Amino acid sequence: MDTLTKLLQLASPALPVGAYSYSxxxxxxxxSGVIHDVDALEHWIIQELNYGAVRLEAAMMLRSYRATLNQEFDRVLEWNQWFTAARETEELRSQSLQMGGSLLRLFRALYPEPIPNFPDGCNFAIAFGLVAALWEIEESSALLAYLHSWATNLVSAGVKLIPLGQTSGQKLLLKLGEEMGKSTIADLSDDELETCGWGFAIASMSHETLYSRLFRS
Structure with missing residues (x-):
């Protein structure tokens, strides 16, 4: 299987890691009415891309990717511990560890080559970077795939929740693709590993008290 096919499989919505169950x-x-139409959803996702938690997630993915290429698995484990501690809420931490664990179990079933054990669980961003490196996917392609799969999941959630038409969702994904192409995440230094997402964190913390829920986060 060539690297393009592996990349498509890794970024596919059909990848059985449970991403579709999270918002x-x-x-x-x-x-709460903060997001009520496609324009509000677009604004929220773009702000998250530029300033929010997904910047940190993607930066962690790249650090895992680079450390794996250099066979520095101790560094992979260190970044995983750092990122677990940096998760803003219980729901986000549980989501990250559940998806990461699912991806590693899948990878071990598909390719029984040795990979590190994660005693306290593995975050999805770390697992994604690890698998992308072992599958020899080019770095910029891995970054774009990670961001695109994240955006696809949120747009799909928005289509169901707001609700939006499928065409509106696809138009939004095209716009978001342009924003992803401007990303400077690959150039973030360790001192720049920070986010400004208090609204995102409050929304996540409030989710568990909603009267009815379609999603797990």
């Missing part, structure tokens, strides 16, 4: 606080924002 990352979006359900709370729709419920």
């Amino acid at each position: 990352e606080g979006l359900e709370t924002l729709v419920h």
Whole structure:
């Protein structure tokens, strides 16, 4: 299987890691009326790309990728511990560890080559970077795939929750693709590993108290 096929498989919505069951606080924002149409959803996702938690996630993915290429698995484990501690809420931490664990179990079933054990669980961003490196996927392609799969999941959640038409969702994904192409995440230094996402964190913390929920976060 060539690297393009592996990349498509890794970024596919059909990848059985459970991403479709999470809205990352979006359900709370729709419920409260903060996000009520496609323009509001676009603004929220772009702000998250530029300033929010996904910047940190993607930066962690790249650090895992680079450390794996250099066979520095101790560094992979260190970044995983750092990122677990940096997760803003219980729901986000549980989501990250559940998806990461699912991806590693899948990878071990598909390719029984030795990979590190993660005693306290593995975050999805770390697992994604590890698998992308072992599958010899080019770095910039891995970054774009990670961001695109994240955006696809949120747009799909928005289509269901707001609700939006499928065409509106696809138009939004095209716009978001342009924003992803401007990303400077690959150039973030360790001192720049920070986010400004208090609204995102509050939405996530409030989600567990919603009267009814379609999503797990």
